[in-house]
Amino acid sequence: MPLAPHVTIPGCGVVRGVRVQGQPSVAQFLNIPYATVPERWRPAVKATPWTGVRDASRQGPVCQQPKSPNAIVSMASPDFDEDNEEEYAKVYSEKHCLNLNIYAPYDHLQDKSGNKPSSSKPLIPVMVWIHGGGFKDGSNAMDMYDSSNFVAHSIHNVGRPVIVVVINYRLNYFGFLASAELVQDVQSDKRLPSSSSEKAVGNWGLLDQKIALEWVQDHIEAFGGDPKDVTAFGESAGAASIGYHMAIPSHHGLFQRAILQSGATTTMPAGRPLFEGQRRFDQLCQHFGLLRPDLTPAQRLEHLRKMSAKELVTAGDHGKTGMFTPTIDGVLIKSDVREWIHDATRYDPGLKAVMLGDCRDEGKMFVPELGCKSLKHWPRFKARYCPPGEEKEFEAIYGEPKTNEEAADISAVVISDSVFLYPIHATSASLLQQVKHKEQGQEPAISRDVVRFHFDRPLKVVEDMGMGLGAHHAVELPFLFGSDIYLDLMTEEEKALSKQMMTLWILFAWGETSRQHSLKNGLDSLLPADVGVQRKEALVFTENCTVEKTLVERLDARTLAFWRRSEAWIKAKREKQSSPGAKL
Template sequence: MSASPIVNVPGCGTLQGVQAEDQPVVAKFLNVPYATVPERWRPAVKVVPWNGIRDASVQGPVCPQPESPNVLVSMTATNVDEDDEEAYSKVYSEEHCLNLNIFAPLNQLEKRSRPLIPVMVWIHGGSFKDGSNAMELYDGTNMVAHSIKGLGRPVIVVTINYRLNYFGFLSSSELVQDIQSDKRLSSNNHEKSVGNWGLLDQKIALEWVRDNIEAFGGDPKDVTAFGESAGAASIGYHISIPAHHGLFQRAIMQSGTATTMTAGYAQLEGQRRFNQLCQHFELNKPEISAAQKIEMLRKIPAKDLVKAGGKNVGMFIPTIDNVLIKGDVREWSHDPSRYDPGLKSAMVGDCRDEGTMFVPELGASSLKKWPRFKARYCPPGEEKEFEAIYGEPKTNAEAASISAVVLSDVVFLYPIHATSLALAHSREMNQSKEPLQIARYHFDRPLKIVDDMNLGLGAHHAVELPFVFGPGMYLDMLSEEEKALSRRVMETWILFAWGEVTRQHDLKHGLASLLPADAGVKSKEALVFTEECTVEKTLVERLDTRTLSFWRRSEAWVKRRLEERSRDRSQQARL
């Protein structure tokens, strides 16, 4: 086959990709459109078939997004002159950002008689605020090459874009009213969902893979969705929203589940963001109606909209809209009956120092900020229990370090445990004869290059990503030991897609694997990617019984508090 492989995708059109320069066994098809955005704050529509041969050799545009203050994210950011309209539109496009990249074994395209192979669909993280499939960090070339040459277990990797920040996850009472009044939309297929457009984009992308990946030699009935942070949270939503069931058969959730980024209320969290936009663009005048605010905001250029919140815009979250998400995720994430009965296996894990990166934004970087931080998570009357578990800081440094541990537990470890437990019971609820296979992992290896910066982040949130993909630029930054570990990590992820991880590592995937740290059992059920760059097995849950119990009570308290505030706000709006 030539260096420009061609694939005809029935119902879509013909694509001409490119053979990877450094890995000639891999074919790349970039900027494959799966949908378009007809109008801001409206559901995407599936792409119209194209005529002729579409060039799929160049990266497509991504969703407009704010500049990140995070040094690690900024290292991967694309710089473009905002005043150069033509250059900007090639990198960022609100209308045409819904594209995906496909990395496939070249010989799968050459010999159509070959058996179909597993497919891995990557959903990137970024706090639902930033990130894209254009980041070199998510180049699937080396991962696919390793699946072919290193393992003899070839896979296809697909990386998708979806709408972010103000375009994909904004909500407010005005937006609810706006979409409910649109008679063009149907109430039967979630078209009137508000603040969840990014999740709906992902659904269309996964449907595109299901319907079309066979043209590339992929098995549409053997799809693994894998994602990190907001991407992992997205997968948590997909497997627990009935209308999204059946999109994939396996799931890898890296540092997150649905309750890591719990959906908020349009009249609370969403309204604050909407009001901030209106204030920034001077639309908070009494003579401007709700409908006029929406109309004016729709006309604001995308690049100006993302700049409105500045660098510290913070994370976005989905919305409880009573259409797609019909209740508080904190409650139904514990319900085993909600999870996709067709899910065959799940691998869920965390990084050792998840919380350190979030202390400046969410933690207590000083003693002065500690009381407010503690009050956010500690229910009234539970202060002594909180102090017994985490201690009480006496210095600014202690406030920062303790809040990092608290954030690790409440945002990542506890949600991962709760979701894993519900998944373990899900087959019982669905009366399935075969148990859902569950694998758990911990990632303890800091990146040497980041450690050398003396940032004090440790094995921080997202530290595993260069190891999962092993992309060229990042691979050059790894030590020889880290390169070897990257091959082991890729092997684990690829074998999971082949349904072989639990067998290869002798994991029993039963409820015993979810026992807390103080259970006193000797069975070893989790994979640990150690600081020494080895792969070991250990007990799964790093939280003890007391800590898990505390966060269950805290979660219920937060849920009640937000429900009461939401009801009060709704009553005030009706007066």
């Protein structure tokens, strides 16, 4: 049995991990604390050093989250007894959920005395994964995010070793709750510096992510990682998070490359404390019977603060609450992010490369919650997305359903376009606008690669269930990580596609996106052949399990123009709602 790897992390302590069974070239370190939560609805603080050797062989606790009928996101085993407090604390902890898992090439670790890797082992790129889940659920404990095979592939098949870090952050009521009561509570807290992000409200989850990325900057060198060569990658809410970090000035410099999968900033647009936030807060109070006239707002908040995390999160069990979002708190996020996405000057100028993409049938799995399942509800669905006076244009683009099935199908496409494809396109366009190419012999002010991809392959085992989801939201994740639990369910063609996807992500993290590099898989490069804002070429993971670099237009000019007008209409409605005297 190989010796357990030990790493001395300067400023933290010594951790003892494991060499992954079946992949001894990969060392795994679980449950490394990067911060703790001293108080509910307050900023986290960086973790304190520990003495002795910390056992990093077992998964750490995650943020409490509502019960879900989806077994994929469930954090507990089927026989988990939540009434057993000792067992419950091993799975969930509000105070100690801010931990991270590290998967690193064993040969790149420092030696046992804490010295850096030898000169023959230079520091290698680092990839930090931010999970999705609608800011409501998910964690680094999910089997899907086991990065052992991903790192092993980078070593043995690509020859470009990487380190993968998978983080937790606060979710749902703990990370993204906002209201007038919480704003007043935070603003009146004299312990918090008035001129810092510590006065932020409803964005504690984003601040947790920032601390995790700072931890990587400060400590990943102990594992052989290069703190100046970090790629942040994430899916859905994780991709939206990265979009926020790219646009918040105080978060610039945390990573050099980014991969946004099925999401951008306006996929999860920040809400307002006195409107979207307040409604959720009042629903929470109503669930616990706290909307009584004998309780002041401050007393309601105090009741919620005194509840156990286990009790508090039950308010969202079994779909009682939808997805959460960040908050326009006037501190971290100061305005409607629909303004941000088109402002090229907001994005981190230090970003070297950004890759953005989507799945072909993003909207299908959201039809039950966000879509339209019958003709009866079609007018209401249409009114939610279509500005007044644009009905004919909407019908010309998407058609008018004549059956319940058509209503569901069209609503799925509308959700795909408005929530995923349009925000991704708008972000791509702004990132390209920020790149000023050589004109009249002048050097570009910013040099950056922008890559687009589309994932069109359904997972056969899901298709065989007859659910009709196609290449649904998050379908690419089993392919990307290639964890054993999912490889066992894949066809041989799907396993081959998984290796191709891992290869491309690894090469991206290594900066091999330009034409000077000859990529594997028959591609000349990750970059399209043409340049400019109107670039339409993209990588396509096809339904036939091939990877092609091809011209593709998922949203034509007419559709893009419609969603630009719809976006402006929604923004104007929000401004009117926020005006003095407007009712909630």
